[in-house]
Amino acid sequence: MNNALYTVVYISICLIVxxxxxxxxxxxxxxxxxxxxxxxxxxxxxxxxxxxxxSITWGIKHMGVCFVPAGVGIINHYQxxxxxxIMLVAIxxxxxxxxxxxxxxxxxxxxxxxxxxx
Amino acid sequence: xxxxxxxxxxxxxxxxxxxxxxxxxxxxNKSGKIWLNPMLLSIFFLIALCILFHIDVQSYEQSxxxxxxxxxxxxxxxxxxxYQHLNTMKSQWKHMxxxxxxxxxxxxxxxxxxxxxxxxxxxxxxxxxxKSITTPVGIALTEQLNGNTAITAFAIILAGLFxxxxxxxxxxxxxxxxxxxxxxxxxxxxHALGTATVSQLSYQHAAYSSFALIISATITAIISPSLITxxxxxxx
Numbered sequence: 001m002n003n004a005l006y007t008v009v010y011i012s013i014c015l016i017v018x019x020x021x022x023x024x025x026x027x028x029x030x031x032x033x034x035x036x037x038x039x040x041x042x043x044x045x046x047x048x049x050x051x052x053x054x055s056i057t058w059g060i061k062h063m064g065v066c067f068v069p070a071g072v073g074i075i076n077h078y079q080x081x082x083x084x085x086i087m088l089v090a091i092x093x094x095x096x097x098x099x100x101x102x103x104x105x106x107x108x109x110x111x112x113x114x115x116x117x118x
Numbered sequence: 119x120x121x122x123x124x125x126x127x128x129x130x131x132x133x134x135x136x137x138x139x140x141x142x143x144x145x146x147n148k149s150g151k152i153w154l155n156p157m158l159l160s161i162f163f164l165i166a167l168c169i170l171f172h173i174d175v176q177s178y179e180q181s182x183x184x185x186x187x188x189x190x191x192x193x194x195x196x197x198x199x200x201y202q203h204l205n206t207m208k209s210q211w212k213h214m215x216x217x218x219x220x221x222x223x224x225x226x227x228x229x230x231x232x233x234x235x236x237x238x239x240x241x242x243x244x245x246x247x248x249k250s251i252t253t254p255v256g257i258a259l260t261e262q263l264n265g266n267t268a269i270t271a272f273a274i275i276l277a278g279l280f281x282x283x284x285x286x287x288x289x290x291x292x293x294x295x296x297x298x299x300x301x302x303x304x305x306x307x308x309h310a311l312g313t314a315t316v317s318q319l320s321y322q323h324a325a326y327s328s329f330a331l332i333i334s335a336t337i338t339a340i341i342s343p344s345l346i347t348x349x350x351x352x353x354x
Contacts, residue, residue, distance in 0.1 A: 014194050032193065035200065065157070073275075074165075097288065101292060103330075
């Protein structure tokens with residue numbers, strides 16, 4: 001089987017099982033269950049990492065385009081932004097930077113410590 | 119009967135989107151400037167096109183479902199970088215999970231409190247406190263907690279774009295330079311959108327960001343219902 005096809009088959013299987021999990025136990029969305037399953041298949045050598053490498057690299061490099069339609073859709077909420085003013089954007093902006101800074105600084109200091117011990 | 123017109127518009131809009139994205143990606147490669155983000159530039163460019171040619175944005179979104187649907191297999195593919203770094207992550211997963219849990223508490227409570235002070239509407243406060251996680255989980259939790267799903271959808275994309283555009287720059291500025299740490303922080307703040315952007319930099323970024331994406335969504339789903347109720351009871 002062609003490597004690209006091999007990758008598509010494995011990704012599809014993981015996604016379908018992801019849907020099954022989501023349907024049965026709920027919780028995470030199908031794609032995240034699929035991601036965990038794909039990691040496990042690769043880890044336990046049930047899927048050949050060498051064969052999927054090239055297609056995966058290509059896919060990840062181009063996945064940004066999948067967000068474009070949803071991003072354009074932001075303009076649908078124009079009325080919403082107008083009513084609640086710029087405050088919505090401001091609160092989102094500030095709290096996003098808050099968590100970036102918090103996780104970033106703390107994990108970096110843990111990293112620095114463990115590097116200095118090594 | 120298959121609707122020929124629907125298929126033609128769908129192929130046309132998806133094709134144009136791909137072309138524009140590829141054009142900006144080429145421009146970014148050529149210039150080497152990270153701020154020339156092809157995703158963001160394509161969004162602005164397409165919004166301008168829609169306004170200029172009086173194209174209904176909702177019908178544009180409908181016609182490009184093909185591209186939006188590819189997001190799911192793309193997220194599954196992130197399992198590959200995760201697999202590659204699984205061994206190095208093993209020693210740190212406890213620290214990382216704890217940190218992400220603390221981060222989730224921080225972002226939920228700060229967003230909720232800020233919104234209640236400024237806008238004073240609980241439904242919007244719920245929506246904004248659930249914006250750092252992946253869309254399907256954020257929307258489901260918003261419904262459960264009586265938030266406003268349109269605002270959640272909007273805020274999730276906004277949080278994603280902020281992290282994707284300014285994340286790496288900001289982290290570098292505050293001396294957070296390790297690819298692992300940058301990945302984890304951006305995954306925690308900007309879900310799949312941020313993860314897609316940092317995954318272009320290295321697989322180490324991709325792996326840690328994907329880890330944060332899953333763990334943050336899980337933790338938020340578990341803690342947000344009781345956390346939000348508690349804040350509401352104690353403070354407002």
